[in-house]
Amino acid sequence: AQSVTQLDSHVSVSEGTPVLLRCNYSSSYSPSLFWYVQHPNKGLQLLLKYTSAATLVKGINGFEAEFKKSETSFHLTKPSAHMSDAAEYFCVVTGESASGGSYIPTFGRGTSLIVHP
Amino acid sequence: KAGVTQTPRYLIKTRGQQVTLSCSPISGHRSVSWYQQTPGQGLQFLFEYFSETQRNKGNFPGRFSGRQFSNSRSEMNVSTLELGDSALYLCASSLRSDDIQYFGAGTRLSVL
Numbered sequence: 001a002q003s004v005t006q007l008d009s010h011v012s013v014s015e016g017t018p019v020l021l022r023c024n025y026s027s028s029y030s031p032s033l034f035w036y037v038q039h040p041n042k043g044l045q046l047l048l049k050y051t052s053a054a055t056l057v058k059g060i061n062g063f064e065a066e067f068k069k070s071e072t073s074f075h076l077t078k079p080s081a082h083m084s085d086a087a088e089y090f091c092v093v094t095g096e097s098a099s100g101g102s103y104i105p106t107f108g109r110g111t112s113l114i115v116h117p
Numbered sequence: 118k119a120g121v122t123q124t125p126r127y128l129i130k131t132r133g134q135q136v137t138l139s140c141s142p143i144s145g146h147r148s149v150s151w152y153q154q155t156p157g158q159g160l161q162f163l164f165e166y167f168s169e170t171q172r173n174k175g176n177f178p179g180r181f182s183g184r185q186f187s188n189s190r191s192e193m194n195v196s197t198l199e200l201g202d203s204a205l206y207l208c209a210s211s212l213r214s215d216d217i218q219y220f221g222a223g224t225r226l227s228v229l
Contacts, residue, residue, distance in 0.1 A: 032215050034217070034218075036220075041222075042222055043121070043207055043209075043220030043221050043222045043223055044207070044209070044218075044220040045220070046217050046218070046219075049217055090160065094214075094215050104162060104165075104173050104175075105150070105162060105218070106162070107152075107159060107160040107161075107162075108159075109159045110159060110160070
C-alpha cells in the first residue's frame with residue numbers, strides 16, 4: 001500500500017522569504033510524485049511532477065521539488081514567497097495497484113501556506 | 118483548449134435524495150477521476166473511468182456510482198444522500214491514469 005504524509009498542516013512565512021513544504025511517501029512500487037496547489041474555491045492545479053528523469057524537478061511559479069529516494073521524501077521549495085502563493089498544497093503519490101496495471105493516486109492531507117506581508 | 122467543466126457548481130439537497138454530478142473532460146482525455154474533498158477527511162479518491170470502463174474504485178459505499186460515456190463525459194451519482202456526503206466533489210481528466218491530472222473547479226454539494 002502507498003501513503004503520503006505532509007508533515008505540516010500549516011506553514012507561515014513572510015513575503016520574500018523561502019518556502020519549504022515537506023512531504024514523505026511510501027510505496028511498494030516505483031511511484032510517480034506530484035505537487036498540486038489549490039486556491040480558495042478552485043480546483044487543483046499541477047505545480048510539478050517527478051518522472052524519474054531528474055531528482056530535482058522544476059515547476060511553475062518558481063517552485064521546485066527534490067526527490068530523495070533514500071529518505072522517501074519529495075519536499076517542495078521556493079526561494080522567495082509571494083503573496084499570491086498563499087493556498088493549499090497537496091503532495092500526491094501515484095503507484096500501481098496490487099493487481100497491477102492501474103494507478104491509484106493517494107493525496108496528502110494538504111499544507112496551508114500562509115504568506116504575511 | 119477548454120478545461121475540465123463540472124456542472125452544477127453548487128447543489129443543495131436533503132437527506133434521502135439522490136444527486137447526479139456531471140464532468141466534461143479536456144478534449145482527447147480518456148481518463149476521468151472523481152474525488153471527494155471534506156475538511157475532515159481531505160481529498161479522497163472515489164473512482165476512475167477510462168474508455169467507459171471503471172478501472173479503479175476507492176473505499177466508498179455502493180451509494181456512490183459513476184459512468185462514462187463514449188465522448189468521455191462522466192457522471193457521478195450519489196443515492197440516498199446522508200449529511201456526511203456534504204463535500205466538494207472534484208473531477209479530473211488525464212490522458213493516462215498515471216499522468217498529470219487536470220481538475221475542474223468542483224461541485225459543492227450541501228446535504229440538509
